[in-house]
Amino acid sequence: MMAMPDAMYGGHSGVTSSDKPLEYRDPNQSVKILGFWLFLATDMLLFGCLFATYLVVRTHTDGGPTARSIFDIPGFTLETFFLLTSSFTGGLSTLAMRNGNKKALVSWLAVTIALGLAFIGLEVHEFIGDVAAGATWERSAFLSAFFTLVGTHGSHVTVGLVWMFLTLLQVAKRGITPITARKVFVVNLYWHFLDVVWVFIFTVVYLSGRVM
Amino acid sequence: MPSGFMQFADKYLMWKEGPMIWGSDVAILLVSIGIVFALTYFHKWKWLWREWITTVDHKKIGIMYLICALLMLFRGGADAELLRTQLAIPNNHFLSAEHYDQIFTTHGTIMILFMAMPFIFALFNIVVPLQIGARDVAFPYLNAISFWLFFFAAMLFNLSFVFGGSPDASWVSYPPLSELGFDPGPGENYYLLALQITGIGSIATGINFLATIFKMRAPGMKLMHMPLFTWSTVAACVVIIFAFPALAIAIALLTLDRIFGTHFFTILHGGNPMMFVNLFWVWGHPEVYIVVLPAFGVYSEVVATFARKRIFGYSSMVASLMLISVISYFVWAHHFFTMGAGADVNTFFAVASMLVGIPTGVKVFNWLFTMYRGRIRMTLPMLWTIAFVPCFAIGGATGIMLAAAPADYQYHNSYFLIAHFHQVLIGGVVFGMLAGMYYWWPKMFGFKLDERLGRWAFWFFNIGFYVCFMPQYALGFMGMQRRMYTYPADMGWNTLNLISTIGAYIMAIGFVFIVIQVLYSVKYGERDLTGDPWDGRTLEWSLPSPAPHYNFAVIPTVTSRDVWWELKEQGRTDELKPKAEDIKPIHMPKNSARPFLMGLAFFVAGFGFVFDLLWLGFLGLAGVVACLIARALEYNDDYHIPVHEVVETEATLGRLG
Numbered sequence: 001m002m003a004m005p006d007a008m009y010g011g012h013s014g015v016t017s018s019d020k021p022l023e024y025r026d027p028n029q030s031v032k033i034l035g036f037w038l039f040l041a042t043d044m045l046l047f048g049c050l051f052a053t054y055l056v057v058r059t060h061t062d063g064g065p066t067a068r069s070i071f072d073i074p075g076f077t078l079e080t081f082f083l084l085t086s087s088f089t090g091g092l093s094t095l096a097m098r099n100g101n102k103k104a105l106v107s108w109l110a111v112t113i114a115l116g117l118a119f120i121g122l123e124v125h126e127f128i129g130d131v132a133a134g135a136t137w138e139r140s141a142f143l144s145a146f147f148t149l150v151g152t153h154g155s156h157v158t159v160g161l162v163w164m165f166l167t168l169l170q171v172a173k174r175g176i177t178p179i180t181a182r183k184v185f186v187v188n189l190y191w192h193f194l195d196v197v198w199v200f201i202f203t204v205v206y207l208s209g210r211v212m
Numbered sequence: 213m214p215s216g217f218m219q220f221a222d223k224y225l226m227w228k229e230g231p232m233i234w235g236s237d238v239a240i241l242l243v244s245i246g247i248v249f250a251l252t253y254f255h256k257w258k259w260l261w262r263e264w265i266t267t268v269d270h271k272k273i274g275i276m277y278l279i280c281a282l283l284m285l286f287r288g289g290a291d292a293e294l295l296r297t298q299l300a301i302p303n304n305h306f307l308s309a310e311h312y313d314q315i316f317t318t319h320g321t322i323m324i325l326f327m328a329m330p331f332i333f334a335l336f337n338i339v340v341p342l343q344i345g346a347r348d349v350a351f352p353y354l355n356a357i358s359f360w361l362f363f364f365a366a367m368l369f370n371l372s373f374v375f376g377g378s379p380d381a382s383w384v385s386y387p388p389l390s391e392l393g394f395d396p397g398p399g400e401n402y403y404l405l406a407l408q409i410t411g412i413g414s415i416a417t418g419i420n421f422l423a424t425i426f427k428m429r430a431p432g433m434k435l436m437h438m439p440l441f442t443w444s445t446v447a448a449c450v451v452i453i454f455a456f457p458a459l460a461i462a463i464a465l466l467t468l469d470r471i472f473g474t475h476f477f478t479i480l481h482g483g484n485p486m487m488f489v490n491l492f493w494v495w496g497h498p499e500v501y502i503v504v505l506p507a508f509g510v511y512s513e514v515v516a517t518f519a520r521k522r523i524f525g526y527s528s529m530v531a532s533l534m535l536i537s538v539i540s541y542f543v544w545a546h547h548f549f550t551m552g553a554g555a556d557v558n559t560f561f562a563v564a565s566m567l568v569g570i571p572t573g574v575k576v577f578n579w580l581f582t583m584y585r586g587r588i589r590m591t592l593p594m595l596w597t598i599a600f601v602p603c604f605a606i607g608g609a610t611g612i613m614l615a616a617a618p619a620d621y622q623y624h625n626s627y628f629l630i631a632h633f634h635q636v637l638i639g640g641v642v643f644g645m646l647a648g649m650y651y652w653w654p655k656m657f658g659f660k661l662d663e664r665l666g667r668w669a670f671w672f673f674n675i676g677f678y679v680c681f682m683p684q685y686a687l688g689f690m691g692m693q694r695r696m697y698t699y700p701a702d703m704g705w706n707t708l709n710l711i712s713t714i715g716a717y718i719m720a721i722g723f724v725f726i727v728i729q730v731l732y733s734v735k736y737g738e739r740d741l742t743g744d745p746w747d748g749r750t751l752e753w754s755l756p757s758p759a760p761h762y763n764f765a766v767i768p769t770v771t772s773r774d775v776w777w778e779l780k781e782q783g784r785t786d787e788l789k790p791k792a793e794d795i796k797p798i799h800m801p802k803n804s805a806r807p808f809l810m811g812l813a814f815f816v817a818g819f820g821f822v823f824d825l826l827w828l829g830f831l832g833l834a835g836v837v838a839c840l841i842a843r844a845l846e847y848n849d850d851y852h853i854p855v856h857e858v859v860e861t862e863a864t865l866g867r868l869g
């Protein structure tokens with residue numbers, strides 16, 4: 001005789017309801033989504049502190065390069081275009097996951113990764129250009145804060161790319177299961193979050209840097 | 213000896229510094245050899261690895277946190293005794309100025325981050341899943357990672373004493389003093405990296421317990437049915453996830469300044485040191501609430517149990533916990549009223565600081581009303597709880613005095629402040645953690661700690677406390693500043709300082725009694741065969757002591773607050789005994805070595821960055837990434853305990869209904 005096991009080591013006695021989206025159906029997976037939201041809250045505060053620091057020292061250029069002199073409008077506009085588009089394609093991958101369309105899911109993840117790579121490539125290019133022009137992070141408090149804030153975002157994106165690639169491999173290998181569905185959902189949450197942070201970087205750092 | 217070795221010994225092993233270092237080296241060597249020998253002799257390596265190092269069981273992780281917290285209390289306490297010995301008489305040269313600086317830095321940092329934090333995590337782990345009727349936390353694997361990050365960070369921090377030199381810029385490490393230009397040695401790097409590593413673990417714990425409490429309560433347990441310790445965990449975890457990121461950024465930026473040459477907080481090139489001070493206290497003040505809120509939770513459990521009454525004003529207890537956690541976030545500038553932010557800013561923070569007193573006062577009155585007309589049993593947990601009330605009341609009152617911004621210009625950084633915060637940290641946090649340790653000890657280990665020895669410890673510690681810290685209020689008024697390594701004989705401070713030092717020694721005797729008590733009770737302590745040694749009220753007391761590793765054979769259904777007490781009143785306790793036919797296979801997480809390895813990788817990375825060995829730092833980080841990737845690709849991390857095994861375990865425990 002094989003009784004139904006409890007679905008998780010928690011109190012919920014494993015009722016899986018099918019009116020929820022796939023990634024939420026298994027309580028073992030949905031609790032991870034909650035955990036991830038909490039993580040995002042802490043990550044948001046991390047960025048909040050970096051933004052605050054940037055705002056405090058953004059005019060402390062110590063006679064060195066200023067925001068106006070180093071921010072390159074076509075460059076950061078193109079970066080924004082790539083990242084925002086990638087967030088959209090990431091959303092399409094979630095949609096494909098919910099529709100159970102594995103092929104579309106894998107392709108949209110691949111497109112998202114490609115766009116993310118383009119973003120990172122541009123950012124690295126931008127940083128190399130700045131450094132070549134003498135705008136290093138040792139030069140002034142403003143540049144320290146700029147590179148740290150934007151660089152932290154960039155390294156988050158890099159982590160996101162590796163993670164999304166790993167997710168893609170797992171979907172390709174295992175198909176769409178409650179576990180891979182949750183993974184696709186969570187990595188996309190992360191991706192959208194980074195997109196939102198970028199919108200703030202775009203306005204607070206780049207746009208205001210050019211006009212103020 | 214070859215000169216290369218002598219150079220190394222002088223630079224890194226600090227053998228020039230004299231007997232204290234040699235003594236520690238020898239002690240560390242002997243203890244390590246002793247441990248290795250004992251483990252080998254008793255064939256315990258496998259046991260250590262299987263049962264502890266790779267465990268993801270919240271109860272075992274809790275016990276490991278507890279052991280570490282007690283060891284760190286010892287280290288921090290030894291530091292404190294050294295400091296007080298130095299201050300016992302004027303013009304003393306027992307410690308040099310440099311050593312005094314190092315010791316108060318390690319004392320403060322260890323007490324807050326490596327004693328108080330693991331102590332609360334110990335109780336979270338041991339108590340919360342049992343109180344809410346869960347079989348583990350939401351993310352057991354992550355829980356193990358948190359522990360090992362804490363553990364290796366504590367190792368890294370303590371290593372500084374014998375390898376490279378201790379940090380010496382105080383536990384707040386304000387720049388520019390803590391910048392490379394003024395503080396070149398590796399000590400400050402140790403501080404920064406150890407805090408960074410343990411901080412990541414703390415954030416993960418905050419997330420973990422919130423998810424656990426929100427998602428894994430037993431069926432029927434509404435939020436307002438939860439025991440107050442669990443509520444205090446919610447409050448503390450909310451503060452953790454909102455406050456710790458600020459610490460992470462503050463010390464990350466300082467690390468960048470020191471290791472990579474940026475200018476966030478230097479005076480040069482436009483840096484702004486006050487930004488660090490703000491970020492630090494945006495974490496720092498909430499931090500003191502992070503450690504005191506769980507203590508409040510302990511007091512609430514203890515008072516209700518030993519007064520044999522429902523807690524008075526349950527909802528107001530919950531509301532005040534949550535209110536404190538919100539207000540604690542808006543008071544940080546009271547640590548630097550003297551910064552010169554202006555009257556309006558100071559007024560805001562002064563008023564907010566005083567407001568915290570209101571919910572705290574509500575709690576104190578609720579505890580008193582619970583005791584009122586209760587049939588109080590003076591057990592050890594209750595003694596510490598009762599001692600907490602006046603101690604915290606005085607600490608709170610002097611806190612309000614400090615919060616009055618204009619007056620603070622007088623007390624700021626004086627011994628008045630030292631007395632105040634030790635009164636709330638010891639009277640609030642340490643008393644609470646000890647009360648919690650005594651209360652849940654039988655649940656962890658299956659026996660009680662000896663009452664008689666515990667009472668000796670209690671009286672020594674308490675009397676010592678007042679003898680040590682009351683004179684310091686007066687010393688503060690008389691102009692004695694904190695962080696002075698010595699003072700001239702004609703200030704009129706001699707007697708009070710001597711008394712204070714004697715008090716510190718009396719407290720040390722109290723601590724020794726606790727150690728004796730634990731050792732004695734392992735052998736002779738009263739065994740707890742019922743699982744409910746205190747006649748408790750909440751679910752953890754419905755389980756045998758110690759609880760089986762799956763906790764609940766059948767998850768109970770909860771219908772009220774203090775369920776276990778209600779069931780006892782109604783003579784329905786048998787309902788919680790599992791029936792063989794109700795038992796199903798139990799889903800459990802598998803053990804894993806990876807959390808330990810990840811901690812080790814962080815240790816390597818931290819060590820590399822401390823000594824500017826960037827290749828080693830990045831090698832360690834690569835290890836961390838490897839662990840993360842391996843985890844991402846892992847699928848079989850859980851298993852089911854078959855029914856017959858559960859039935860057998862429950863039958864041997866004599867619990868089958």
Ligand code: HEM
Pocket residue numbers: 289292293295296316317319320321323324328381382383384630634637638641642680693694695696716719
């Ligand atoms: C055994 C009882 C204790 C004694 C005798 C003691 C004594 C001292 C002394 C002498 C100082 C240095 C004062 C100065 O020169 O400025 C100090 C600082 C400090 N203590 Fe304690 N202490 C004790 C317990 C604790 C506990 C339990 C905590 C925290 C939970 C704590 C937290 C601190 C902090 C944060 C500092 C400030 C360090 C700094 O200035 O950077 N202490 N303590």
Ligand SMILES: [Cu+2]
Pocket residue numbers: 496497543544546547
């Ligand atoms: Cu404060």
